[in-house]
Amino acid sequence: MRPADPPVAPAFAPDPLRPDPLRLLSAQADLQYHAAPSRGIFNPPAATGMGFWSINPYVGCAFGCAYCYARDTHRWTLERAGEVGREVANAMPPWLAFERRVLVKEHAGARIREALRSSRSPRPGDSVVIGSATDPYQPAERRFRVTREILESLLSARDFTIVIITKSPLVTRDVDVLQRLAERHTVQVHVSLITVDRELARRLEPRAPTPDARLRGVRRLADAGLAVSVNCMPVLPGITDAPAMLEALVQQVAAAGARSLGACALRLRSASRKRYLPVIRENFPELSAKYEATYRHSVYAAENYRAGLQQVIERLCRKYGLTTREYRRDDEGSADEEVALPAPLAPELQLVLL
Template sequence: MRWDNQRVEGNGEQSLFGVSGLIRSVTSPEFAGVTFHEVRARSVLNRVPAASGVPFRWTVNPYRGCSHACRYCFARNTHTYLDLDAGADFDSQVVVKVNAPDVLAAQLRRPGWTREHVAMGTNTDPYQRAEGKYRLMPGIVTALARSGTPFSILTKGTVLTRDLPLLASVSADVPVGLGVSIALLDRELQRGLEPGTPSPQARLELVRRAREAGLPCGVFVAPVLPGLTDSSAALDGLLAAVADAGATGATVIPLHLRPGAREWFGRWLAREHPELVSRYRELYGRGSYVGAGYRRWLAARVAPLLRHHGLAPRSGGQERGVPGDDEADWPRGSVPEGADARAGRKGDQLSLL
């Protein structure tokens, strides 16, 4: 990736919207229409609210905003906290915490840290394309491993392939979970829904290479879009490909539409599939989650397919509570096994300010 001929605006300790510590704002021909705002973060280890249903209490997000530009991304509304919009700004105004590895390493050295599971990719993708330039994740992974902290990564980004040797190496010392999100195989539909992401075929190859490296890797078949990707043929084909890639498990999650994503996805749907607008209004008329009837229908359709392809959950269940969907399960391999995410109450004493 070349960043010559880049344009720089601003320098020094300035304020960017709702973020302090701005170093500079950068554009590049490699990312037409995208501006990267490089900041010095004071903290990168984030505490998950106690009421959350997810199976971890800590996250790290080296980026805010995401050039994957997924129409349905549930994290879109978080950009409004920066006085940016949840639509085009989320896709094109990306905040980069350039000192994230060093800040994280310092936080993990504090006496109060109890080495609980840290999740990455729960808000924006740590392996979006800019990671190829900024290379923040190797330092983050190394800091977590050296501190003895188990961690998980959820991504659509094939930049992760670069770090497979590192991840395989540290997995001998700490539990590691990997998850890859693949919503569909239809390339034309994928280009419209996820215009900044690698192809589904490239992500399947990422799963295959992770497994060849000896790492666990679960797949999130998410989101399933009513009337677009929920046919038996579409789901069967995708799950067959996931199994062929060697995934350790899979979970199937229907689309949910939180504020921000709801409006942005709705515009796309009205433009590309106006015949489905009334159905979506009916399915999502009561809130962000699809109605219980559809969830039961989808679960009944998917269960025999998961069994057929050897991807059904193991007896004893799986971790429940995926970011954006408290009722969904994490696929086997995507959460570090043996990591007690809720243990170590002394961690509550850690100041993150």
């Protein structure tokens, strides 16, 4: 008789550091913070599918950017959290829970230090991206300070390339730690900025810091001797891609002291579509049908659009003395995402820059 199979471990085993997964930490009018049920903190390249390790101090993001590509990550985490996760998930649609139910990875510093003593961590020469699927300096960071704890823990390692991606000038709070990290690692801060138009940004990124605040953050980081880049991501067809608008952004980014700029066009996954397309219908009704047609068969804009956009960005960066970072389609995806071939861009949405 075959012996019985061993019991299957729960997705999240009891943890003395975090005994009650998804317990409520804090609540505001329409926003709750819960403890995140996570065993580890480093996501290896095999999981990211993009050749780097990633660390996400939070799951979800209160900035509520309409176009955010990471909304599916929240659903995946809740599904793995069992019954408690389902209770949180059932309170609202997953795409909305992403910005209203933020999960906090407590004791992240201990997790980092534990991983660095094992084989489950980056090696010298590896790249580590902090904030690939959340903003590490969203409002939660003021209270929970998870990102700072992570940075301090990385001081015990050497020779990583550490990239921090954020929209928030709160990153300047940690200049002291970043400067110390830069003595042991290659450190880059990538500030995300899709427009310098304050009112337009408010419609698309309702709770994110203003463009001016982000540019001031770029200046403070540059003045502190840190390598700062700007991510103009995503460029939104018909909304933020006018040549004059792109030039104004590149000009101000250069004036603020950034060293480089990278740009890529909007990609629209299913969870992002549920949040983004209603914003288009409400704020840009003349573009609604064009977006539906353009992104009907693919999460990506057409190849000719992306190539033309890259040419314009390269020309503007040369003009204002910035280096550029080119993004291939595969760089924007994830390992477990099935990607359709790009459909032709709807004729009405061909941009004036092409």
